[in-house]
Amino acid sequence: MNNLSTFVIVPTYNEADNLNDLVSQLLELPVSIGVIVVDDNSPDGTGEMADQWAAKQPDRVHVIHRPGKMGLGTAYIAGFKKALHELKAARIMTMDADFSHNPRYIPDMIALSRQKHVVIGSRYVSGGGSLHCSWKRIMLSKMSNFVVHILLGLKAKDATAGFRLYRREVLASIPLEQIFSSGYSFLVETLFMCQRRGWQIGEVPIIFEDRRKGTTKISRNEVLKAQYTVFRLFVRRLRGSEPRRPVVPVS
Ligand SMILES: Nc1nc2c(ncn2[C@@H]2O[C@H](COP(=O)(O)OP(=O)(O)OP(=O)(O)O)[C@@H](O)[C@H]2O)c(=O)[nH]1
Ligand SMILES: [Mg+2]
Numbered sequence: 147m148n149n150l151s152t153f154v155i156v157p158t159y160n161e162a163d164n165l166n167d168l169v170s171q172l173l174e175l176p177v178s179i180g181v182i183v184v185d186d187n188s189p190d191g192t193g194e195m196a197d198q199w200a201a202k203q204p205d206r207v208h209v210i211h212r213p214g215k216m217g218l219g220t221a222y223i224a225g226f227k228k229a230l231h232e233l234k235a236a237r238i239m240t241m242d243a244d245f246s247h248n249p250r251y252i253p254d255m256i257a258l259s260r261q262k263h264v265v266i267g268s269r270y271v272s273g274g275g276s277l278h279c280s281w282k283r284i285m286l287s288k289m290s291n292f293v294v295h296i297l298l299g300l301k302a303k304d305a306t307a308g309f310r311l312y313r314r315e316v317l318a319s320i321p322l323e324q325i326f327s328s329g330y331s332f333l334v335e336t337l338f339m340c341q342r343r344g345w346q347i348g349e350v351p352i353i354f355e356d357r358r359k360g361t362t363k364i365s366r367n368e369v370l371k372a373q374y375t376v377f378r379l380f381v382r383r384l385r386g387s388e389p390r391r392p393v394v395p396v397s
Contacts, residue, residue, distance in 0.1 A: 150178060150179065150180040150205070150206065150235070151179075151235060151236040151237060152177070152179045152180070152235065152236065152237040152238075152239065152256060152311075152350070153179065153180045153181070153182050153208075153229045153233055153235040153237075153238055153239070154172060154179055154180070154181050154182070154239040154240070154241055154252070155182045155184060155221075155222060155225030155226070155238065155239065155240045155241075156181060156182070156183050156184070156192075156240075156241060156242075157169065157184045157185075157186075157218055157221035157222065157240075157242075158183055158184065158185045158186070158188060158192045158196070158241070158243045158365075159185070159186050159188050159215055160188045160189065160190045160192060160194045160360060160361065161188065161190075161192040161243040161244065161360055162188070162192045162195060162360075163359035163360045164243050164244050164245060164357075164359055164360055165183070165192050165195050165196060165243060166195060166199075166244065167181075167245075168243055168249070169181055169196075169199050169207060171249045172249050172252075172397070173203065173206060173207075173291060173386050175249060175250075175252055175253065176253060177252060177253050177256055179206075179239075179252065180205070180206045180207070180208065180229075180233065180235075181199075181206065181208070181232075182208045182209075182210065182225045182228055182229060183196040183199075183207070183208070183209045183210070184209075184210045184212065184221040184224050184225045185209065185210070185212070185365065186212045186213075186214060186215045186216055186221065187211065187212065187213055187215075188216050189243050192243075193209065193211055193244075196209040196229050197209055207238060208228065208233070208386055209229060210224050210225065212224065213316075216258050216328070217328035217329045217332075217365075218308075218328075218329055218330055218332060219325065219327050219328045219329055219330070219331070219332025219335075220328050221358045222240055222332060222336075223322050225240070225327065226238060226239075226317050226322060227322070227372060230314065230318060231392060234305065235280075236313070236314050237256065237259055237311055237312070237313055237314065238311070238312050238314065238368055239252065239255070239310065239311045239312075239344075239357050240307065240308055240309070240310050241267075242308055242309070242357075243360075244357035244358075244359070244360055245357065245358060245359075246309075246354050246356065246357055247267055247309035247352070247354070247373070248352065248353070248355070251267050251309070251350060251352045254350045255267060255309075255311045255350050256311065258348045258350055259311050259313060260311070260313060260396075261346075261348065261396055262346045262347060262348030262396065263312070263313045263315070263316050263340070263345035263346050263347070263394065263396060264310065264311065264312050264313070264316055264337075264345055264346070264347045265310065265311040265347075265348050265349070265350060266302055266304055266305075266307050266309065266310050266347065266349045266350070267304075267307055267309030267310065267349075267350055267352040268302070268303055268304035268307060268349035268350060268352060269287070269304050269352065269353075269354045270291065270303035270304045270306065270349075271304070271349045271350075271351050272351060273351030273357075274304070274349075274351035274352055274353065274354075275351075275353050275354070276354045276355075276356075277353050277354065277355045277356070278351070278355055278356040278358075279354070279355075279356045280356070283356065285320075286369070287306060289305065289306075289335075290306045290360045290372070291303070291306055291348075292306055293305070293376060294334050294376060297376055297379075297380045298334070298338050298339060298376065298379050298380060298383060299341075299381075299383065300334070300337055300338060301341065301347070301350060302337060302341075302347050304349060305333075305334060305337050306317070306328055306330075306333055306334060307333070307354075308330075308333055309352060309354075310333075312340070316340055316345050317344075318347075319343050320336065320339050320340070320343070325339075326375070326378065327371065327372075327375045328371075329368050329371050329372070330364060330371075330372055331368075331371060331372035331374075331375035331376070334372070334375060334376060334379070335375055335379060338379050338383075338388070339388070342389060342390050342391070343389065343390075343391050343394075344390075344391035344392050344393045344394040345394055346393060346396055350376070352390055357387050
């Protein structure tokens, strides 16, 4: 019987240089969490490394294998479904495998989830920041945040961050099968849905570090797809077709 209440979803594609260190740091945290690796048949053997962890720690490490690279958004959804329905998680987190999101912030994020429904590991609140990032990356992030604040009315300072915690009721309220972005813009779409449903969103400062090992998976195509997502959501906002609820008190 599994008695863990927090699961961290880690989508991976060619993260063999990072996965072992990441999983061992996650399992050593002072808070008890489980890990769900969602691997897209990485050619570098990341999926097999994850299987070895699952064999050693079957209660704490779970692996979802998908046949090929199918995008970050759908990887999160596969992880959400497993965490919600199979593992009955009370809190579900997402983070990148490349140490841009340092596991040391997880205890603070879990602590804030007692007062907020969604917690973001945020570069843009006091105490947060970016380290070793190129100016191009910083500009892309700041511009994206600016655009989604203006066009979608998102209030979180770091609305594009992938380091997040959702309480169970939040994800259960979102029609996951209706999410149309399969890639990085999934993060914006999900946050838009959370805010519209009145869930309270908090932010914990983090220092985001550029990946040290492995290679980037973000492409120009992803950036174009993200622009299209924002446009579609903007139209939805104008039409008022997304349900809107007043702020829900935290119980
Ligand atoms: N399962 C799965 N994971 C993915 C996919 N694309 C990216 N990832 C993972 O998602 C996380 C974020 O991807 P990154 O390549 O780090 O994207 P980024 O942080 O925008 O770019 P860099 O850090 O500059 O490389 C990493 O853990 C990737 O391995 C995908 O299609 N499927
Ligand atoms: Mg990264």
